[in-house]
Amino acid sequence: MPPAHPFDDDKLKEECGIFGVVGVSDAANFVALGLHALQHRGQEAGGIVTHDAEAGFNSARRFGYVRDNFTSQSVMETLPGPLAIGHVRYSTAGSKGQTAIRDVQPFFGEFSMGGAAIAHNGNITNANALRRELIERGSIFQSSSDSECIIHLMARSMGRSIPDRMEEALRKVEGAFSVVAMTRTKLIGVRDPLGVRPLVLGKLGDGWVLSSETCALDIIGAEFIREIEAGEMVVINDEGVQSHFPFRRAKSRFCIFEHVYFSRPDSILGGRSVYESRRQIGVELAKEAPVDADLVCPVPDSGTPAAIGFSQESGIPFALGITRNQYMGRTFIEPTEQIRNMGVRLKLNVNRGLIRGKRVILVDDSVVRGTTSRKIKEMILDAGAAEVHFRIASPPTAWPCFYGVDTPQREKLLAATMSEEEMRAHLEVDSLKFISLDGLYRAVGQANGRDADSPQYCDACFSGDYPVRPVDMLEQGFEMKAAE
Template identity: 85%
Template structure:
């Protein structure tokens, strides 16, 4: 079976999070809770999803499917095959592995049978030394079933001399470099762990008296009625069994470097990150952007939906009216068949339409979350001008994306990133707009709560896609010839 067709061209010009993870224990029919959580995390991965559950009578059971959660894990006939009070799930968008040609064997969670019993793991992030580990493991006799970097963890666990699964996992993850937030399960335990830098998110929630949940984001706790308890801390492992949560610290302490792009784009606006509302942070990004890059105009319009909170903030700070100048078609699916070149060339128009009566004769500020290749930005600009806009000014709610991410985000090769080959003025000319300004990295840091901006000697976030400063050396990529900023 093959994967879904590639995402629509409108989405191809956006950065993609790799996946979302979710787990539940201590509730009846845990897999149904997991399916709901996966649905809330669908924005983190739309390519495929999987669920593993366990109950004493039936042991471990799993289901992995391509496509949306709603199209697969809402069917009673499938969910009845996933009984038990303990379950984990995963939604996927491929970065490592067979990108664009995903096989069902690449879909998580992955399962392994050890001497201490079976275990399943779901991984969000990217292992930067996976290829070196894979070569080593294959030379020592391991047989891989997938092309995913995450499978290395299962093989490392299998080779551990520890008796208990959590201890085997600690052994395995000490060999791993890069970013990982993991939700795992044994027959009786739900396990959550974050890498020492805490690059990717993971939170803990409580369901009633005895139930617990682990999730990539707080919005998925809301959908199942769970109470948000706290974030799993960077470098922490929690083991939940019999309604009790035990905390472990298996790694050497490190200064956290949470992914700043979670605040800008990846996370849902109704989630909480680091005690801050994602929506409020994005609105504040718009405020900072208006202070840094003012321009005379008649209306402020978001590029929906990710540009909306920043556009609201820009409007509030600048005093320029906010308007829905672009309307998104909410019913445009991934599987739309584009049979002719003429239809393919319509591109963005299949998802976005300009509110012509509002735009005509206006000087328009368009607020978007990012510019990656610039292809979508050019098409949106053309649509706005075709609708009769007098001027078009782009304001971007993130700094220029000029470096690829190797920690669980799908980014193009560096030479395909517009900001890697052009200055801001050159990008403005290339896009054909009256002005183009990005928020500065200092402004972004102020928006996320760092009053003095970014400390160049001790940044609080992973901002490698903007700065080129990688907190974990991408060993596999360097082996392939990738040049770090210091080597340029």
């Protein structure tokens, strides 16, 4: 299946969003709305599993957007019941862009004590090793997803209940995982011991909600209660929420890139507005890397809050110098080489009357391969800009992520092979500056910056400091950063 924007491959992509509801009528409708709010976390495919006392378990899995698959009455009528979970995805494992419908979550398994479905956000870093061991013991895998390992581990557990089996399975899993799961009567949520990926708890009337982000609670009118803590498991049924911590307690290492790009700006992370964090990143950027210019322009849409903060701190006027085509969706014509060479012009257009003759500061969230940055720079110059200065709202992305983010191989990351000045020359801009890692930490509320001895977040994509060893990738020859 082709990507939504075959010429727009220069962004890191969060690979999954998860959502679950219990204790409401027509739970699937609420899940569909929640998944719609989480669509930015995965646009390749989605799935919903429900349970009804009379109809039992039912599921629907589709390629494409939630709005195109889970809004018709004919589909939603096949998903009755007061309990449901759902998932939206990019590819998490297996062949990128060649996903089979069997890889689309949630996954379902039938156990001796009843059925269970599970949806997973993150990445299992020892999935290959687990898969080999399970296959040697007779397991037969139906998908290429690393998440299926959890179902097989549960099947081999001797736990007396499905939550017990899930606990035992997840203790054997390494990496990053936020999980929503369901039995016939229970909604279950779990975060890995480091809490790398997000998961929040909400209240909806007499029912309960689990979601990757708070913005999905808002869309269904649910009250945000709290975040599920790192290493916590919650089991929710008619009696309420039961919480415990089945893993050895560890210091949280939440993904800092959620603040930079992945999460929606109207979500709350760690008690902090994502929008405010991004605005503050712009403030820090203006302090760290000032430049004389006429306009501060965001690269839409992810660069907008940081550009506002940069403008406010620097006193340089904010302007929408680039307009995004909000109706892009999937390319409406076959993406031939000629169309690909049009670059981002199908998605972005420059306001020529505003830009002509101006010294322009472009604020973007990140530089990955640098291909899109070069195209945008060319568009700005073609529109008559006198100067182009890039200010980037994250440190240089020099290391791949193995915890649930679609990242190029290290040699394809511009910052892995070039210094900041070499990147500036490569992009052919008048100046290029990234926020420092300390500056990013200050922007998200850590006044003293990053504690090198005990980092408060997972920032491996910037620092090369991996909180969980990527076992599978090391087996394939990946070389971690040498100890300093």
